Amino acid sequence: MTKGSRGYYTAVLGVMILLLLFGAYFSLTQGSMDMTVKEVITTLLRLDVQPDRDLVIFEFRLPRIVIAVLVGAGLGIAGAVLQGITRNGLADPGILGINAGAGAAMVIFLFFYQGEIKGTGWGAIMAMPMFGLIGGLLSAALIFVFAWKRGSLEPERLLLSGIAVASGLGALTIYFTLKMDAKDFEMAAVWTAGSIYNANWKYIVSMLPWLLILIPVIYSKSRLLDLLGLKDESTRSLGVAADKQRTLLLLCSVGIVSACVSVSGGIGFIGLMSPHIASRLVGRRHSRLLPACGLIGGLLVMISDYIGRTLFSPVELPAGMVVAILGGPYFIYLMYRNRRQA
C-alpha cells in the first residue's frame, strides 16, 4: 500500500479510530473508583443499575471523554484551517487571541460577579462558558479589525495582530488577577490552565451545535483550503475570491475554537500539533488532513486528560498542562526542523 493511496488513508483513519476507542476504553475503566471491566459494561448497557456506578460512568468519566474528544477535534481542525489560510506551519488557534480573550473575560467576570451567581441551575453553570465565549469572539473581532488592510485580510498581519492582541489581553488578565483575592482566583486558575475537569452534559450540549454546523462547512471547503495554500496571485487567477473565503473559514474556526475554549479553557498546542502529525500521516490534502486532524486532536486531549487524571491520583493535573508538557518539546522540535530546512 503506498502512502497517499486511498487504501492507505482509510487504514490510517481506521487505526486512529481504533486508538480512540482504545483510549476511551481505558479512560472509562480506570479511575479512583475500582470497577471491573464487566461492571463498566453492565452499567453502560443498563444491565445492572447501581447508583454509584452510574454516577462514576455517566457523570464523571463519560462527559470528560466526550468533551476531551470534541475539544481536541475542534482545536485540531481549527488548527489545520489556520495553518492553511495563513500558510504558516506555526499558526495555532492561540494566535486568534481566543484563548487570551476568553481567559480575560472569565477573570473579569469573576472579578465583578464572584459569588453573586448562586445555585446550580443552567444559568449558573453556563455563566462561565458564556463569558468565555463572548470574550473569545470579541477578541477575535478585535484581531480582525487590526488585520484588515484595504479590504483584504493579510495572513502576516493576522498573525502579528493576533499575537499582539493575545499578549495585551494576557496582561489585562494578569492585572485583574493581581487585583483579586487569591482565593477567588484559584478556581479560575483551573480553567485557565485548560482543564476539562468540570465536563458535564450541559457543556457538551452547548458546544456540540457549533461543531456540528461549522465542521461540515469547513470540510466542504477543503478543496479551497488546498488552493489558499498557493500564492495569492495564483489563487486569484484560479478564480477564487481569496479574501472572502479566507474570512469565512476564519470565522468558522473562531466559532469552533470559542466553543471549545469556553468549556475547556486554554488548551494550547493541540491546534499546532495535530495538523503536523496528520500531514505526516495522510499528506497535505485538506479533504484528508481535516478528518485526521480531528481524530488526532481528540486522541491527544483524551490521552492527556487520562494521564492528568490518573498519573498522580488523587491529585489531578489539568489536561492543558499535560498537553503543554508534551507539546512544548514538540514545538521546539518543529522550529528546529524548520530552521534546518530553511
Added chain:
Amino acid sequence: MAVILMVGVLSACGSKGEVKDSAGGTKANSTAVTTSAGESKSSGSAESGEMRTITYLDKTYTVPAKAQRIVITGSIESMEDALVLDVTPTGAITVGGKFPSLFTKITEGTVGIGEKTQPDLEGILKLKPDVILASTKFPAETLEKFAKISTTIPVSHISSDWEKNLNLLAELTGKQAQAKQLLEKYKSDLAEVRKTLNPVFKDKKVLAIRIRKGSICIYPQNVFFNPSIYEELGASVPDEVAAAKAQQLISLEKFSEINPDYVFIQFSEDENKETPKAFEELQNNPIWKSVNAVKNGHVYTNLVDPLTQGGTAYSKFAFLEALKNSTLMQAK
C-alpha cells in the same frame, strides 16, 4: 428506605444542639440531597439513617443525625475548623499531594481526595460520605457533581462567616458545647488582649501584609488578619487598607509611604517559589529599614502558620494566642 426526617430546623448558631443518635448509632449512608435548585436526588443505600435538617447561611440541608463520614474539599477554612474541634475528616484536601503538617493532628487515617481545586470525585464517592463540606469558591458545575455524591454544603470562604462555619462543623459532629466554650474563651481573651493593645495601637498605623510571589500584598479591612487587628483590637484602619477592594500589591516605596508603626508579616516559601529569598532581600533593603515599624522592632513575622488564611476560627484563635505571648503584650 427508612429515612425519618426530623424537621426540627436547628439554628445555624447552634444554640440548640441536642442531637438524637439513631438507634444503633451506626453510620448512615443514606442521603436525601436537596440542592439549591430544588432538585432531589438520593444515592447510597440506607442502613438505618435518622436524618435531620440543619440550616447554614439561609439554606437548609438534610444530613444524618450524626454525620460520621465527613469529606472536606476545597475549603481550607473547614480544615482549620476541624483542627479547632478535633474532628478527623474521612477525606480531606491535600496540598502538594500530602496533608500539610499543620493538620497532622486531625488527618490520621484520613484519605487524601486531591488538591483544593480539582478534587478526585471518584475518590470522594468511594468514601461514601455522609456530608461533603465544599467551598463557595467552587463553580456551580462542580458543586452540582458533589451534590450527586452526597449532601454538599458549600462552606463560605468569606471571613465574616467564621463563627457560622465553626458552628456548622460543631453541629454536624455534635460538638456544639466545645465550640461554644472555645468561642467564649476567645471572646474573653480578646477583651483582655484588647485592653492592653488598644492603647498601644491607638493613633498608630498597624498593617498586616503577606509576601506573595516576592511582592508585598495588603488586604481589605474584612480579609486576612485584618478583622482581628482593626475590628477586634481596635487599631485604626489605614487609608490604603480602607481603599483596597481586594488583595492589592503595593510597592516598597508605597509601603514606606504608609510607614506603619506595627507590621504583621505572613511569609510562606510555598507562595514565593520563584523568589524564596524575597523576604530576606526585603529585609536588607534600605527603604524597608527606614520604616518606623522596622526601626522600632515592631515587625512580627509569621506569628501563626503562614498557611492559615486569617479569618477562620483557627487563625483567629492562633493569632490571638500568638499576640498574647508576643512582646507586644509587654510593650507599653
